[in-house]
Amino acid sequence: MISGKILRDAIISGANNINNQRSRVDELNVFPVPDGDTGTNMGMTVGASVRELEALDDSCTVAEAAKTAASAMLRGARGNSGVITSLLFRGFSKALEGKKEADVADIVAALQKGVEGAYKAVMKPTEGTILTVARVASEKAAASDAADVPALWDVVMAAGQEALDDTPNLLPVLKKAGVVDAGGQGILIIFEGMGKGSTASPSCRAARRPPTRPSSLPRMPARACSPMT
Numbered sequence: 001m002i003s004g005k006i007l008r009d010a011i012i013s014g015a016n017n018i019n020n021q022r023s024r025v026d027e028l029n030v031f032p033v034p035d036g037d038t039g040t041n042m043g044m045t046v047g048a049s050v051r052e053l054e055a056l057d058d059s060c061t062v063a064e065a066a067k068t069a070a071s072a073m074l075r076g077a078r079g080n081s082g083v084i085t086s087l088l089f090r091g092f093s094k095a096l097e098g099k100k101e102a103d104v105a106d107i108v109a110a111l112q113k114g115v116e117g118a119y120k121a122v123m124k125p126t127e128g129t130i131l132t133v134a135r136v137a138s139e140k141a142a143a144s145d146a147a148d149v150p151a152l153w154d155v156v157m158a159a160g161q162e163a164l165d166d167t168p169n170l171l172p173v174l175k176k177a178g179v180v181d182a183g184g185q186g187i188l189i190i191f192e193g194m195g196k197g198s199t200a201s202p203s204c205r206a207a208r209r210p211p212t213r214p215s216s217l218p219r220m221p222a223r224a225c226s227p228m229t
Contacts, residue, residue: 001101002149004060008053010194011069011089015050017193018186019043025189028182031129031173038182041079045086046190048076061100066093066110081183084118084130085190091117104152111138111156128170130183136163137191153195160188 002010018025018039025039049072056068070093073086091114096102102110115138119125140159146152164184168175 001103002062002107003101004056004062004065005058007062007102008056008060008065008068011046011065012050012053013196014190014193015043015046017196018190019047021189025182025186028179028185030177030179031126031171031181037079038081039186041082042085042183042186042190044078045073045076045082046089048072062102062106063093063096063099066096069093081130081186084122084183085187087118087121088114088134088187091115102149104146104149107149107152108138108142111141114138126171128167128174128184129181130187132167132170133160133163133181133184133187136160150195153191156191157188157195160184160191164188 022039022043025042026036029036029038049069052068052072053065056065060068066089070086070090073082073089077083077086091112092110094117095110095113096106099106111134115131115135118131118134122131125131137156137160141152141155144152144155146155164180167181167184168179171181174181
């Protein structure tokens, strides 16, 4: 089970992680428009929730933490990737309505609800993007037999990384540029941050693999982390 405090702190950590690495995500940005702002937009979107989350008391419920984050992200969403990210968190929030704590089944349902809402909101969903990474992660999570949330987050991270690695096979423009999808990388960095801690775990070992990019670009540094506990 995770408490509202854990979820609150996890989302704040996710926001910090994407903002710390936004320039690296910007460098991957070639779809749908090569304007180099995906990481910046996702960082601004998730970062919009930090101040309101920090104002929540430690006794907050998962429902309160999720709703606070989702509302702030929807108001602060920037760009296509930011809007989709906010929709993922809005669905996450809807699935946790009325809940004080969340167990494995609750998190799985929240991930699925987020993906469902994001796909419905996009007029013509394109595979090989942030949508694919989030969907595959939620599907693998739903199919897993994880006994607790940390184990479930291992599944989410591993599945998300696998889906991210496959994005160039789904979008020719990515393969031509030699990169993975920027939005997909961004959401995985957010998920990584949500599980960040002081001790390395399998999920984070997968997450800190450098993204596929031209060799002239800098690689992401390794970061120690652990699943939500």
